[in-house]
Amino acid sequence: MRLIAENLGGERGGDTVFSGIGFALEGGQALVVTGPNGAGKSTLLRIIAGLLPVAEGSVRIEGVMKIEDVVKIGDGGEAFPSIASACHYLGHQNAMKPALSVAENLRFWRDFNGDGHAGVEEALETVGLGGIGHLPFGYLSTGQRRRAAIAKLLVSHRPLWLLDEPTAGLDKASEARFAGLMTRHCEEGGIIVAATHLPLGLEGAKELRMGEAG
Numbered sequence: 001m002r003l004i005a006e007n008l009g010g011e012r013g014g015d016t017v018f019s020g021i022g023f024a025l026e027g028g029q030a031l032v033v034t035g036p037n038g039a040g041k042s043t044l045l046r047i048i049a050g051l052l053p054v055a056e057g058s059v060r061i062e063g064v065m066k067i068e069d070v071v072k073i074g075d076g077g078e079a080f081p082s083i084a085s086a087c088h089y090l091g092h093q094n095a096m097k098p099a100l101s102v103a104e105n106l107r108f109w110r111d112f113n114g115d116g117h118a119g120v121e122e123a124l125e126t127v128g129l130g131g132i133g134h135l136p137f138g139y140l141s142t143g144q145r146r147r148a149a150i151a152k153l154l155v156s157h158r159p160l161w162l163l164d165e166p167t168a169g170l171d172k173a174s175e176a177r178f179a180g181l182m183t184r185h186c187e188e189g190g191i192i193v194a195a196t197h198l199p200l201g202l203e204g205a206k207e208l209r210m211g212e213a214g
Ligand SMILES: Nc1ncnc2c1ncn2[C@@H]1O[C@H](COP(=O)(O)OP(=O)(O)OP(=O)(O)O)[C@@H](O)[C@H]1O
Pocket: 012, 013, 017, 035, 036, 037, 038, 039, 040, 041, 042, 043, 044, 195
């Protein structure tokens, strides 16, 4: 599996935010995207995820993992025919309904994304939230909400993780735990692109610094 961006440009509101971005990531590799506020990190992640249009250049995924290595979609065919179908996108917002319980939210995402992976309770245990799945999501603290959102990455298998400030609000222990989860994802052949202002503890990650000229 490879994620390839060539001469990629992004716009917001008709203004160019960045241009000429290029990288190639193999399965098992991570790219950490850094740069000042407004440099376009979130815009880049949303373009890769297919949530915003490509203004120029291209971004594509190639050679998705062998069919027996992934939970396939349908009967035969490519397991992940597009980046959108191959990725988890974790944005600034946690994308959880505050009135639903934590477990109900995760069950929703597991059904919606398909490719069931870890069970809901197992995922919650993994992020240190075991035993609180029955609570409304809206009752959780900021860091607990982020951890519940991280559990979404675990309940469905997606080879590409696109993470926007994934550790914002996490305490030190949760940061370390999440670093372990990201490392495991890469060891299993996954790819990570993460925008961050904080060190993520991803050893050997490539770095893309945006907004240098500005
Ligand atoms: N919906 C929008 N319409 C117009 N301009 C926008 C919109 N969203 C973001 N922008 C602009 O696009 C630029 C890039 O924003 P973006 O959120 O990608 O930056 P960032 O590098 O992720 O910043 P931060 O570190 O603060 O999260 C900024 O100048 C921002 O004002």
